[in-house]
Amino acid sequence: METNRISPTLTAALNAQMTNEAHNAQIYLAYASWISDKGYEGIANFLFRHANEERNHMMKILEYILKRGAKVIITEIPSPGPDPVSINDCFEKIFKSEVENTTNIYTIVNKSLEEQDWATWNFMQWFVKEQTEEETLAMELLSKIKIAGGENAGNDALYALDKDLGKTPDDAELAQDVSVENP
Numbered sequence: 001m002e003t004n005r006i007s008p009t010l011t012a013a014l015n016a017q018m019t020n021e022a023h024n025a026q027i028y029l030a031y032a033s034w035i036s037d038k039g040y041e042g043i044a045n046f047l048f049r050h051a052n053e054e055r056n057h058m059m060k061i062l063e064y065i066l067k068r069g070a071k072v073i074i075t076e077i078p079s080p081g082p083d084p085v086s087i088n089d090c091f092e093k094i095f096k097s098e099v100e101n102t103t104n105i106y107t108i109v110n111k112s113l114e115e116q117d118w119a120t121w122n123f124m125q126w127f128v129k130e131q132t133e134e135e136t137l138a139m140e141l142l143s144k145i146k147i148a149g150g151e152n153a154g155n156d157a158l159y160a161l162d163k164d165l166g167k168t169p170d171d172a173e174l175a176q177d178v179s180v181e182n183p
């Protein structure tokens with residue numbers, strides 16, 4: 001008896017998204033290693049933690065595919081690409097890859113809407129919220145490096161940024177969570 005509850009199109013899209021999440025984990029790992037080598041352990045720690053988050057996202061999707069009776073296909077993970085040339089470049093690349101990932105998530109949400117696969121649509125809402133958070137976090141990184149001087153940031157400013165990011169929480173506060181009492 002057929003127990004698969006996800007269409008072939010959505011199964012392929014979810015499997016591809018699993019690889020996207022693994023790819024993003026490799027990007028964070030590569031950038032964290034690159035920056036650790038330069039001595040910025042606070043930023044490296046932040047990025048290493050984030051690599052784990054991306055792998056957790058991959059696992060969430062893997063688990064979902066299995067639980068819905070569809071087939072998981074593990075493929076090779078694309079290379080994270082060249083190292084950044086500066087901290088400014090590193091944060092810009094992170095923002096870009098998060099926005100690309102949001103586009104991928106939205107594509108799956110659209111497909112699940114078209115197919116009226118409400119289980120997948122509902123499952124994907126967690127990722128929609130997560131991407132909003134991650135884009136906010138990446139925008140905050142860009143604001144911080146801008147204040148530090150962008151491409152021309154001096155050692156003192158980068159030292160302070162490194163200390164700051166070492167303590168930065170993994171999640172950003174979202175507009176939808178703000179209240180009058182807690183602006």
Ligand code: OFO
Nearest residue numbers: 024054057101134
């Ligand atoms: Fe998986 O959240 Fe970023 O990309």
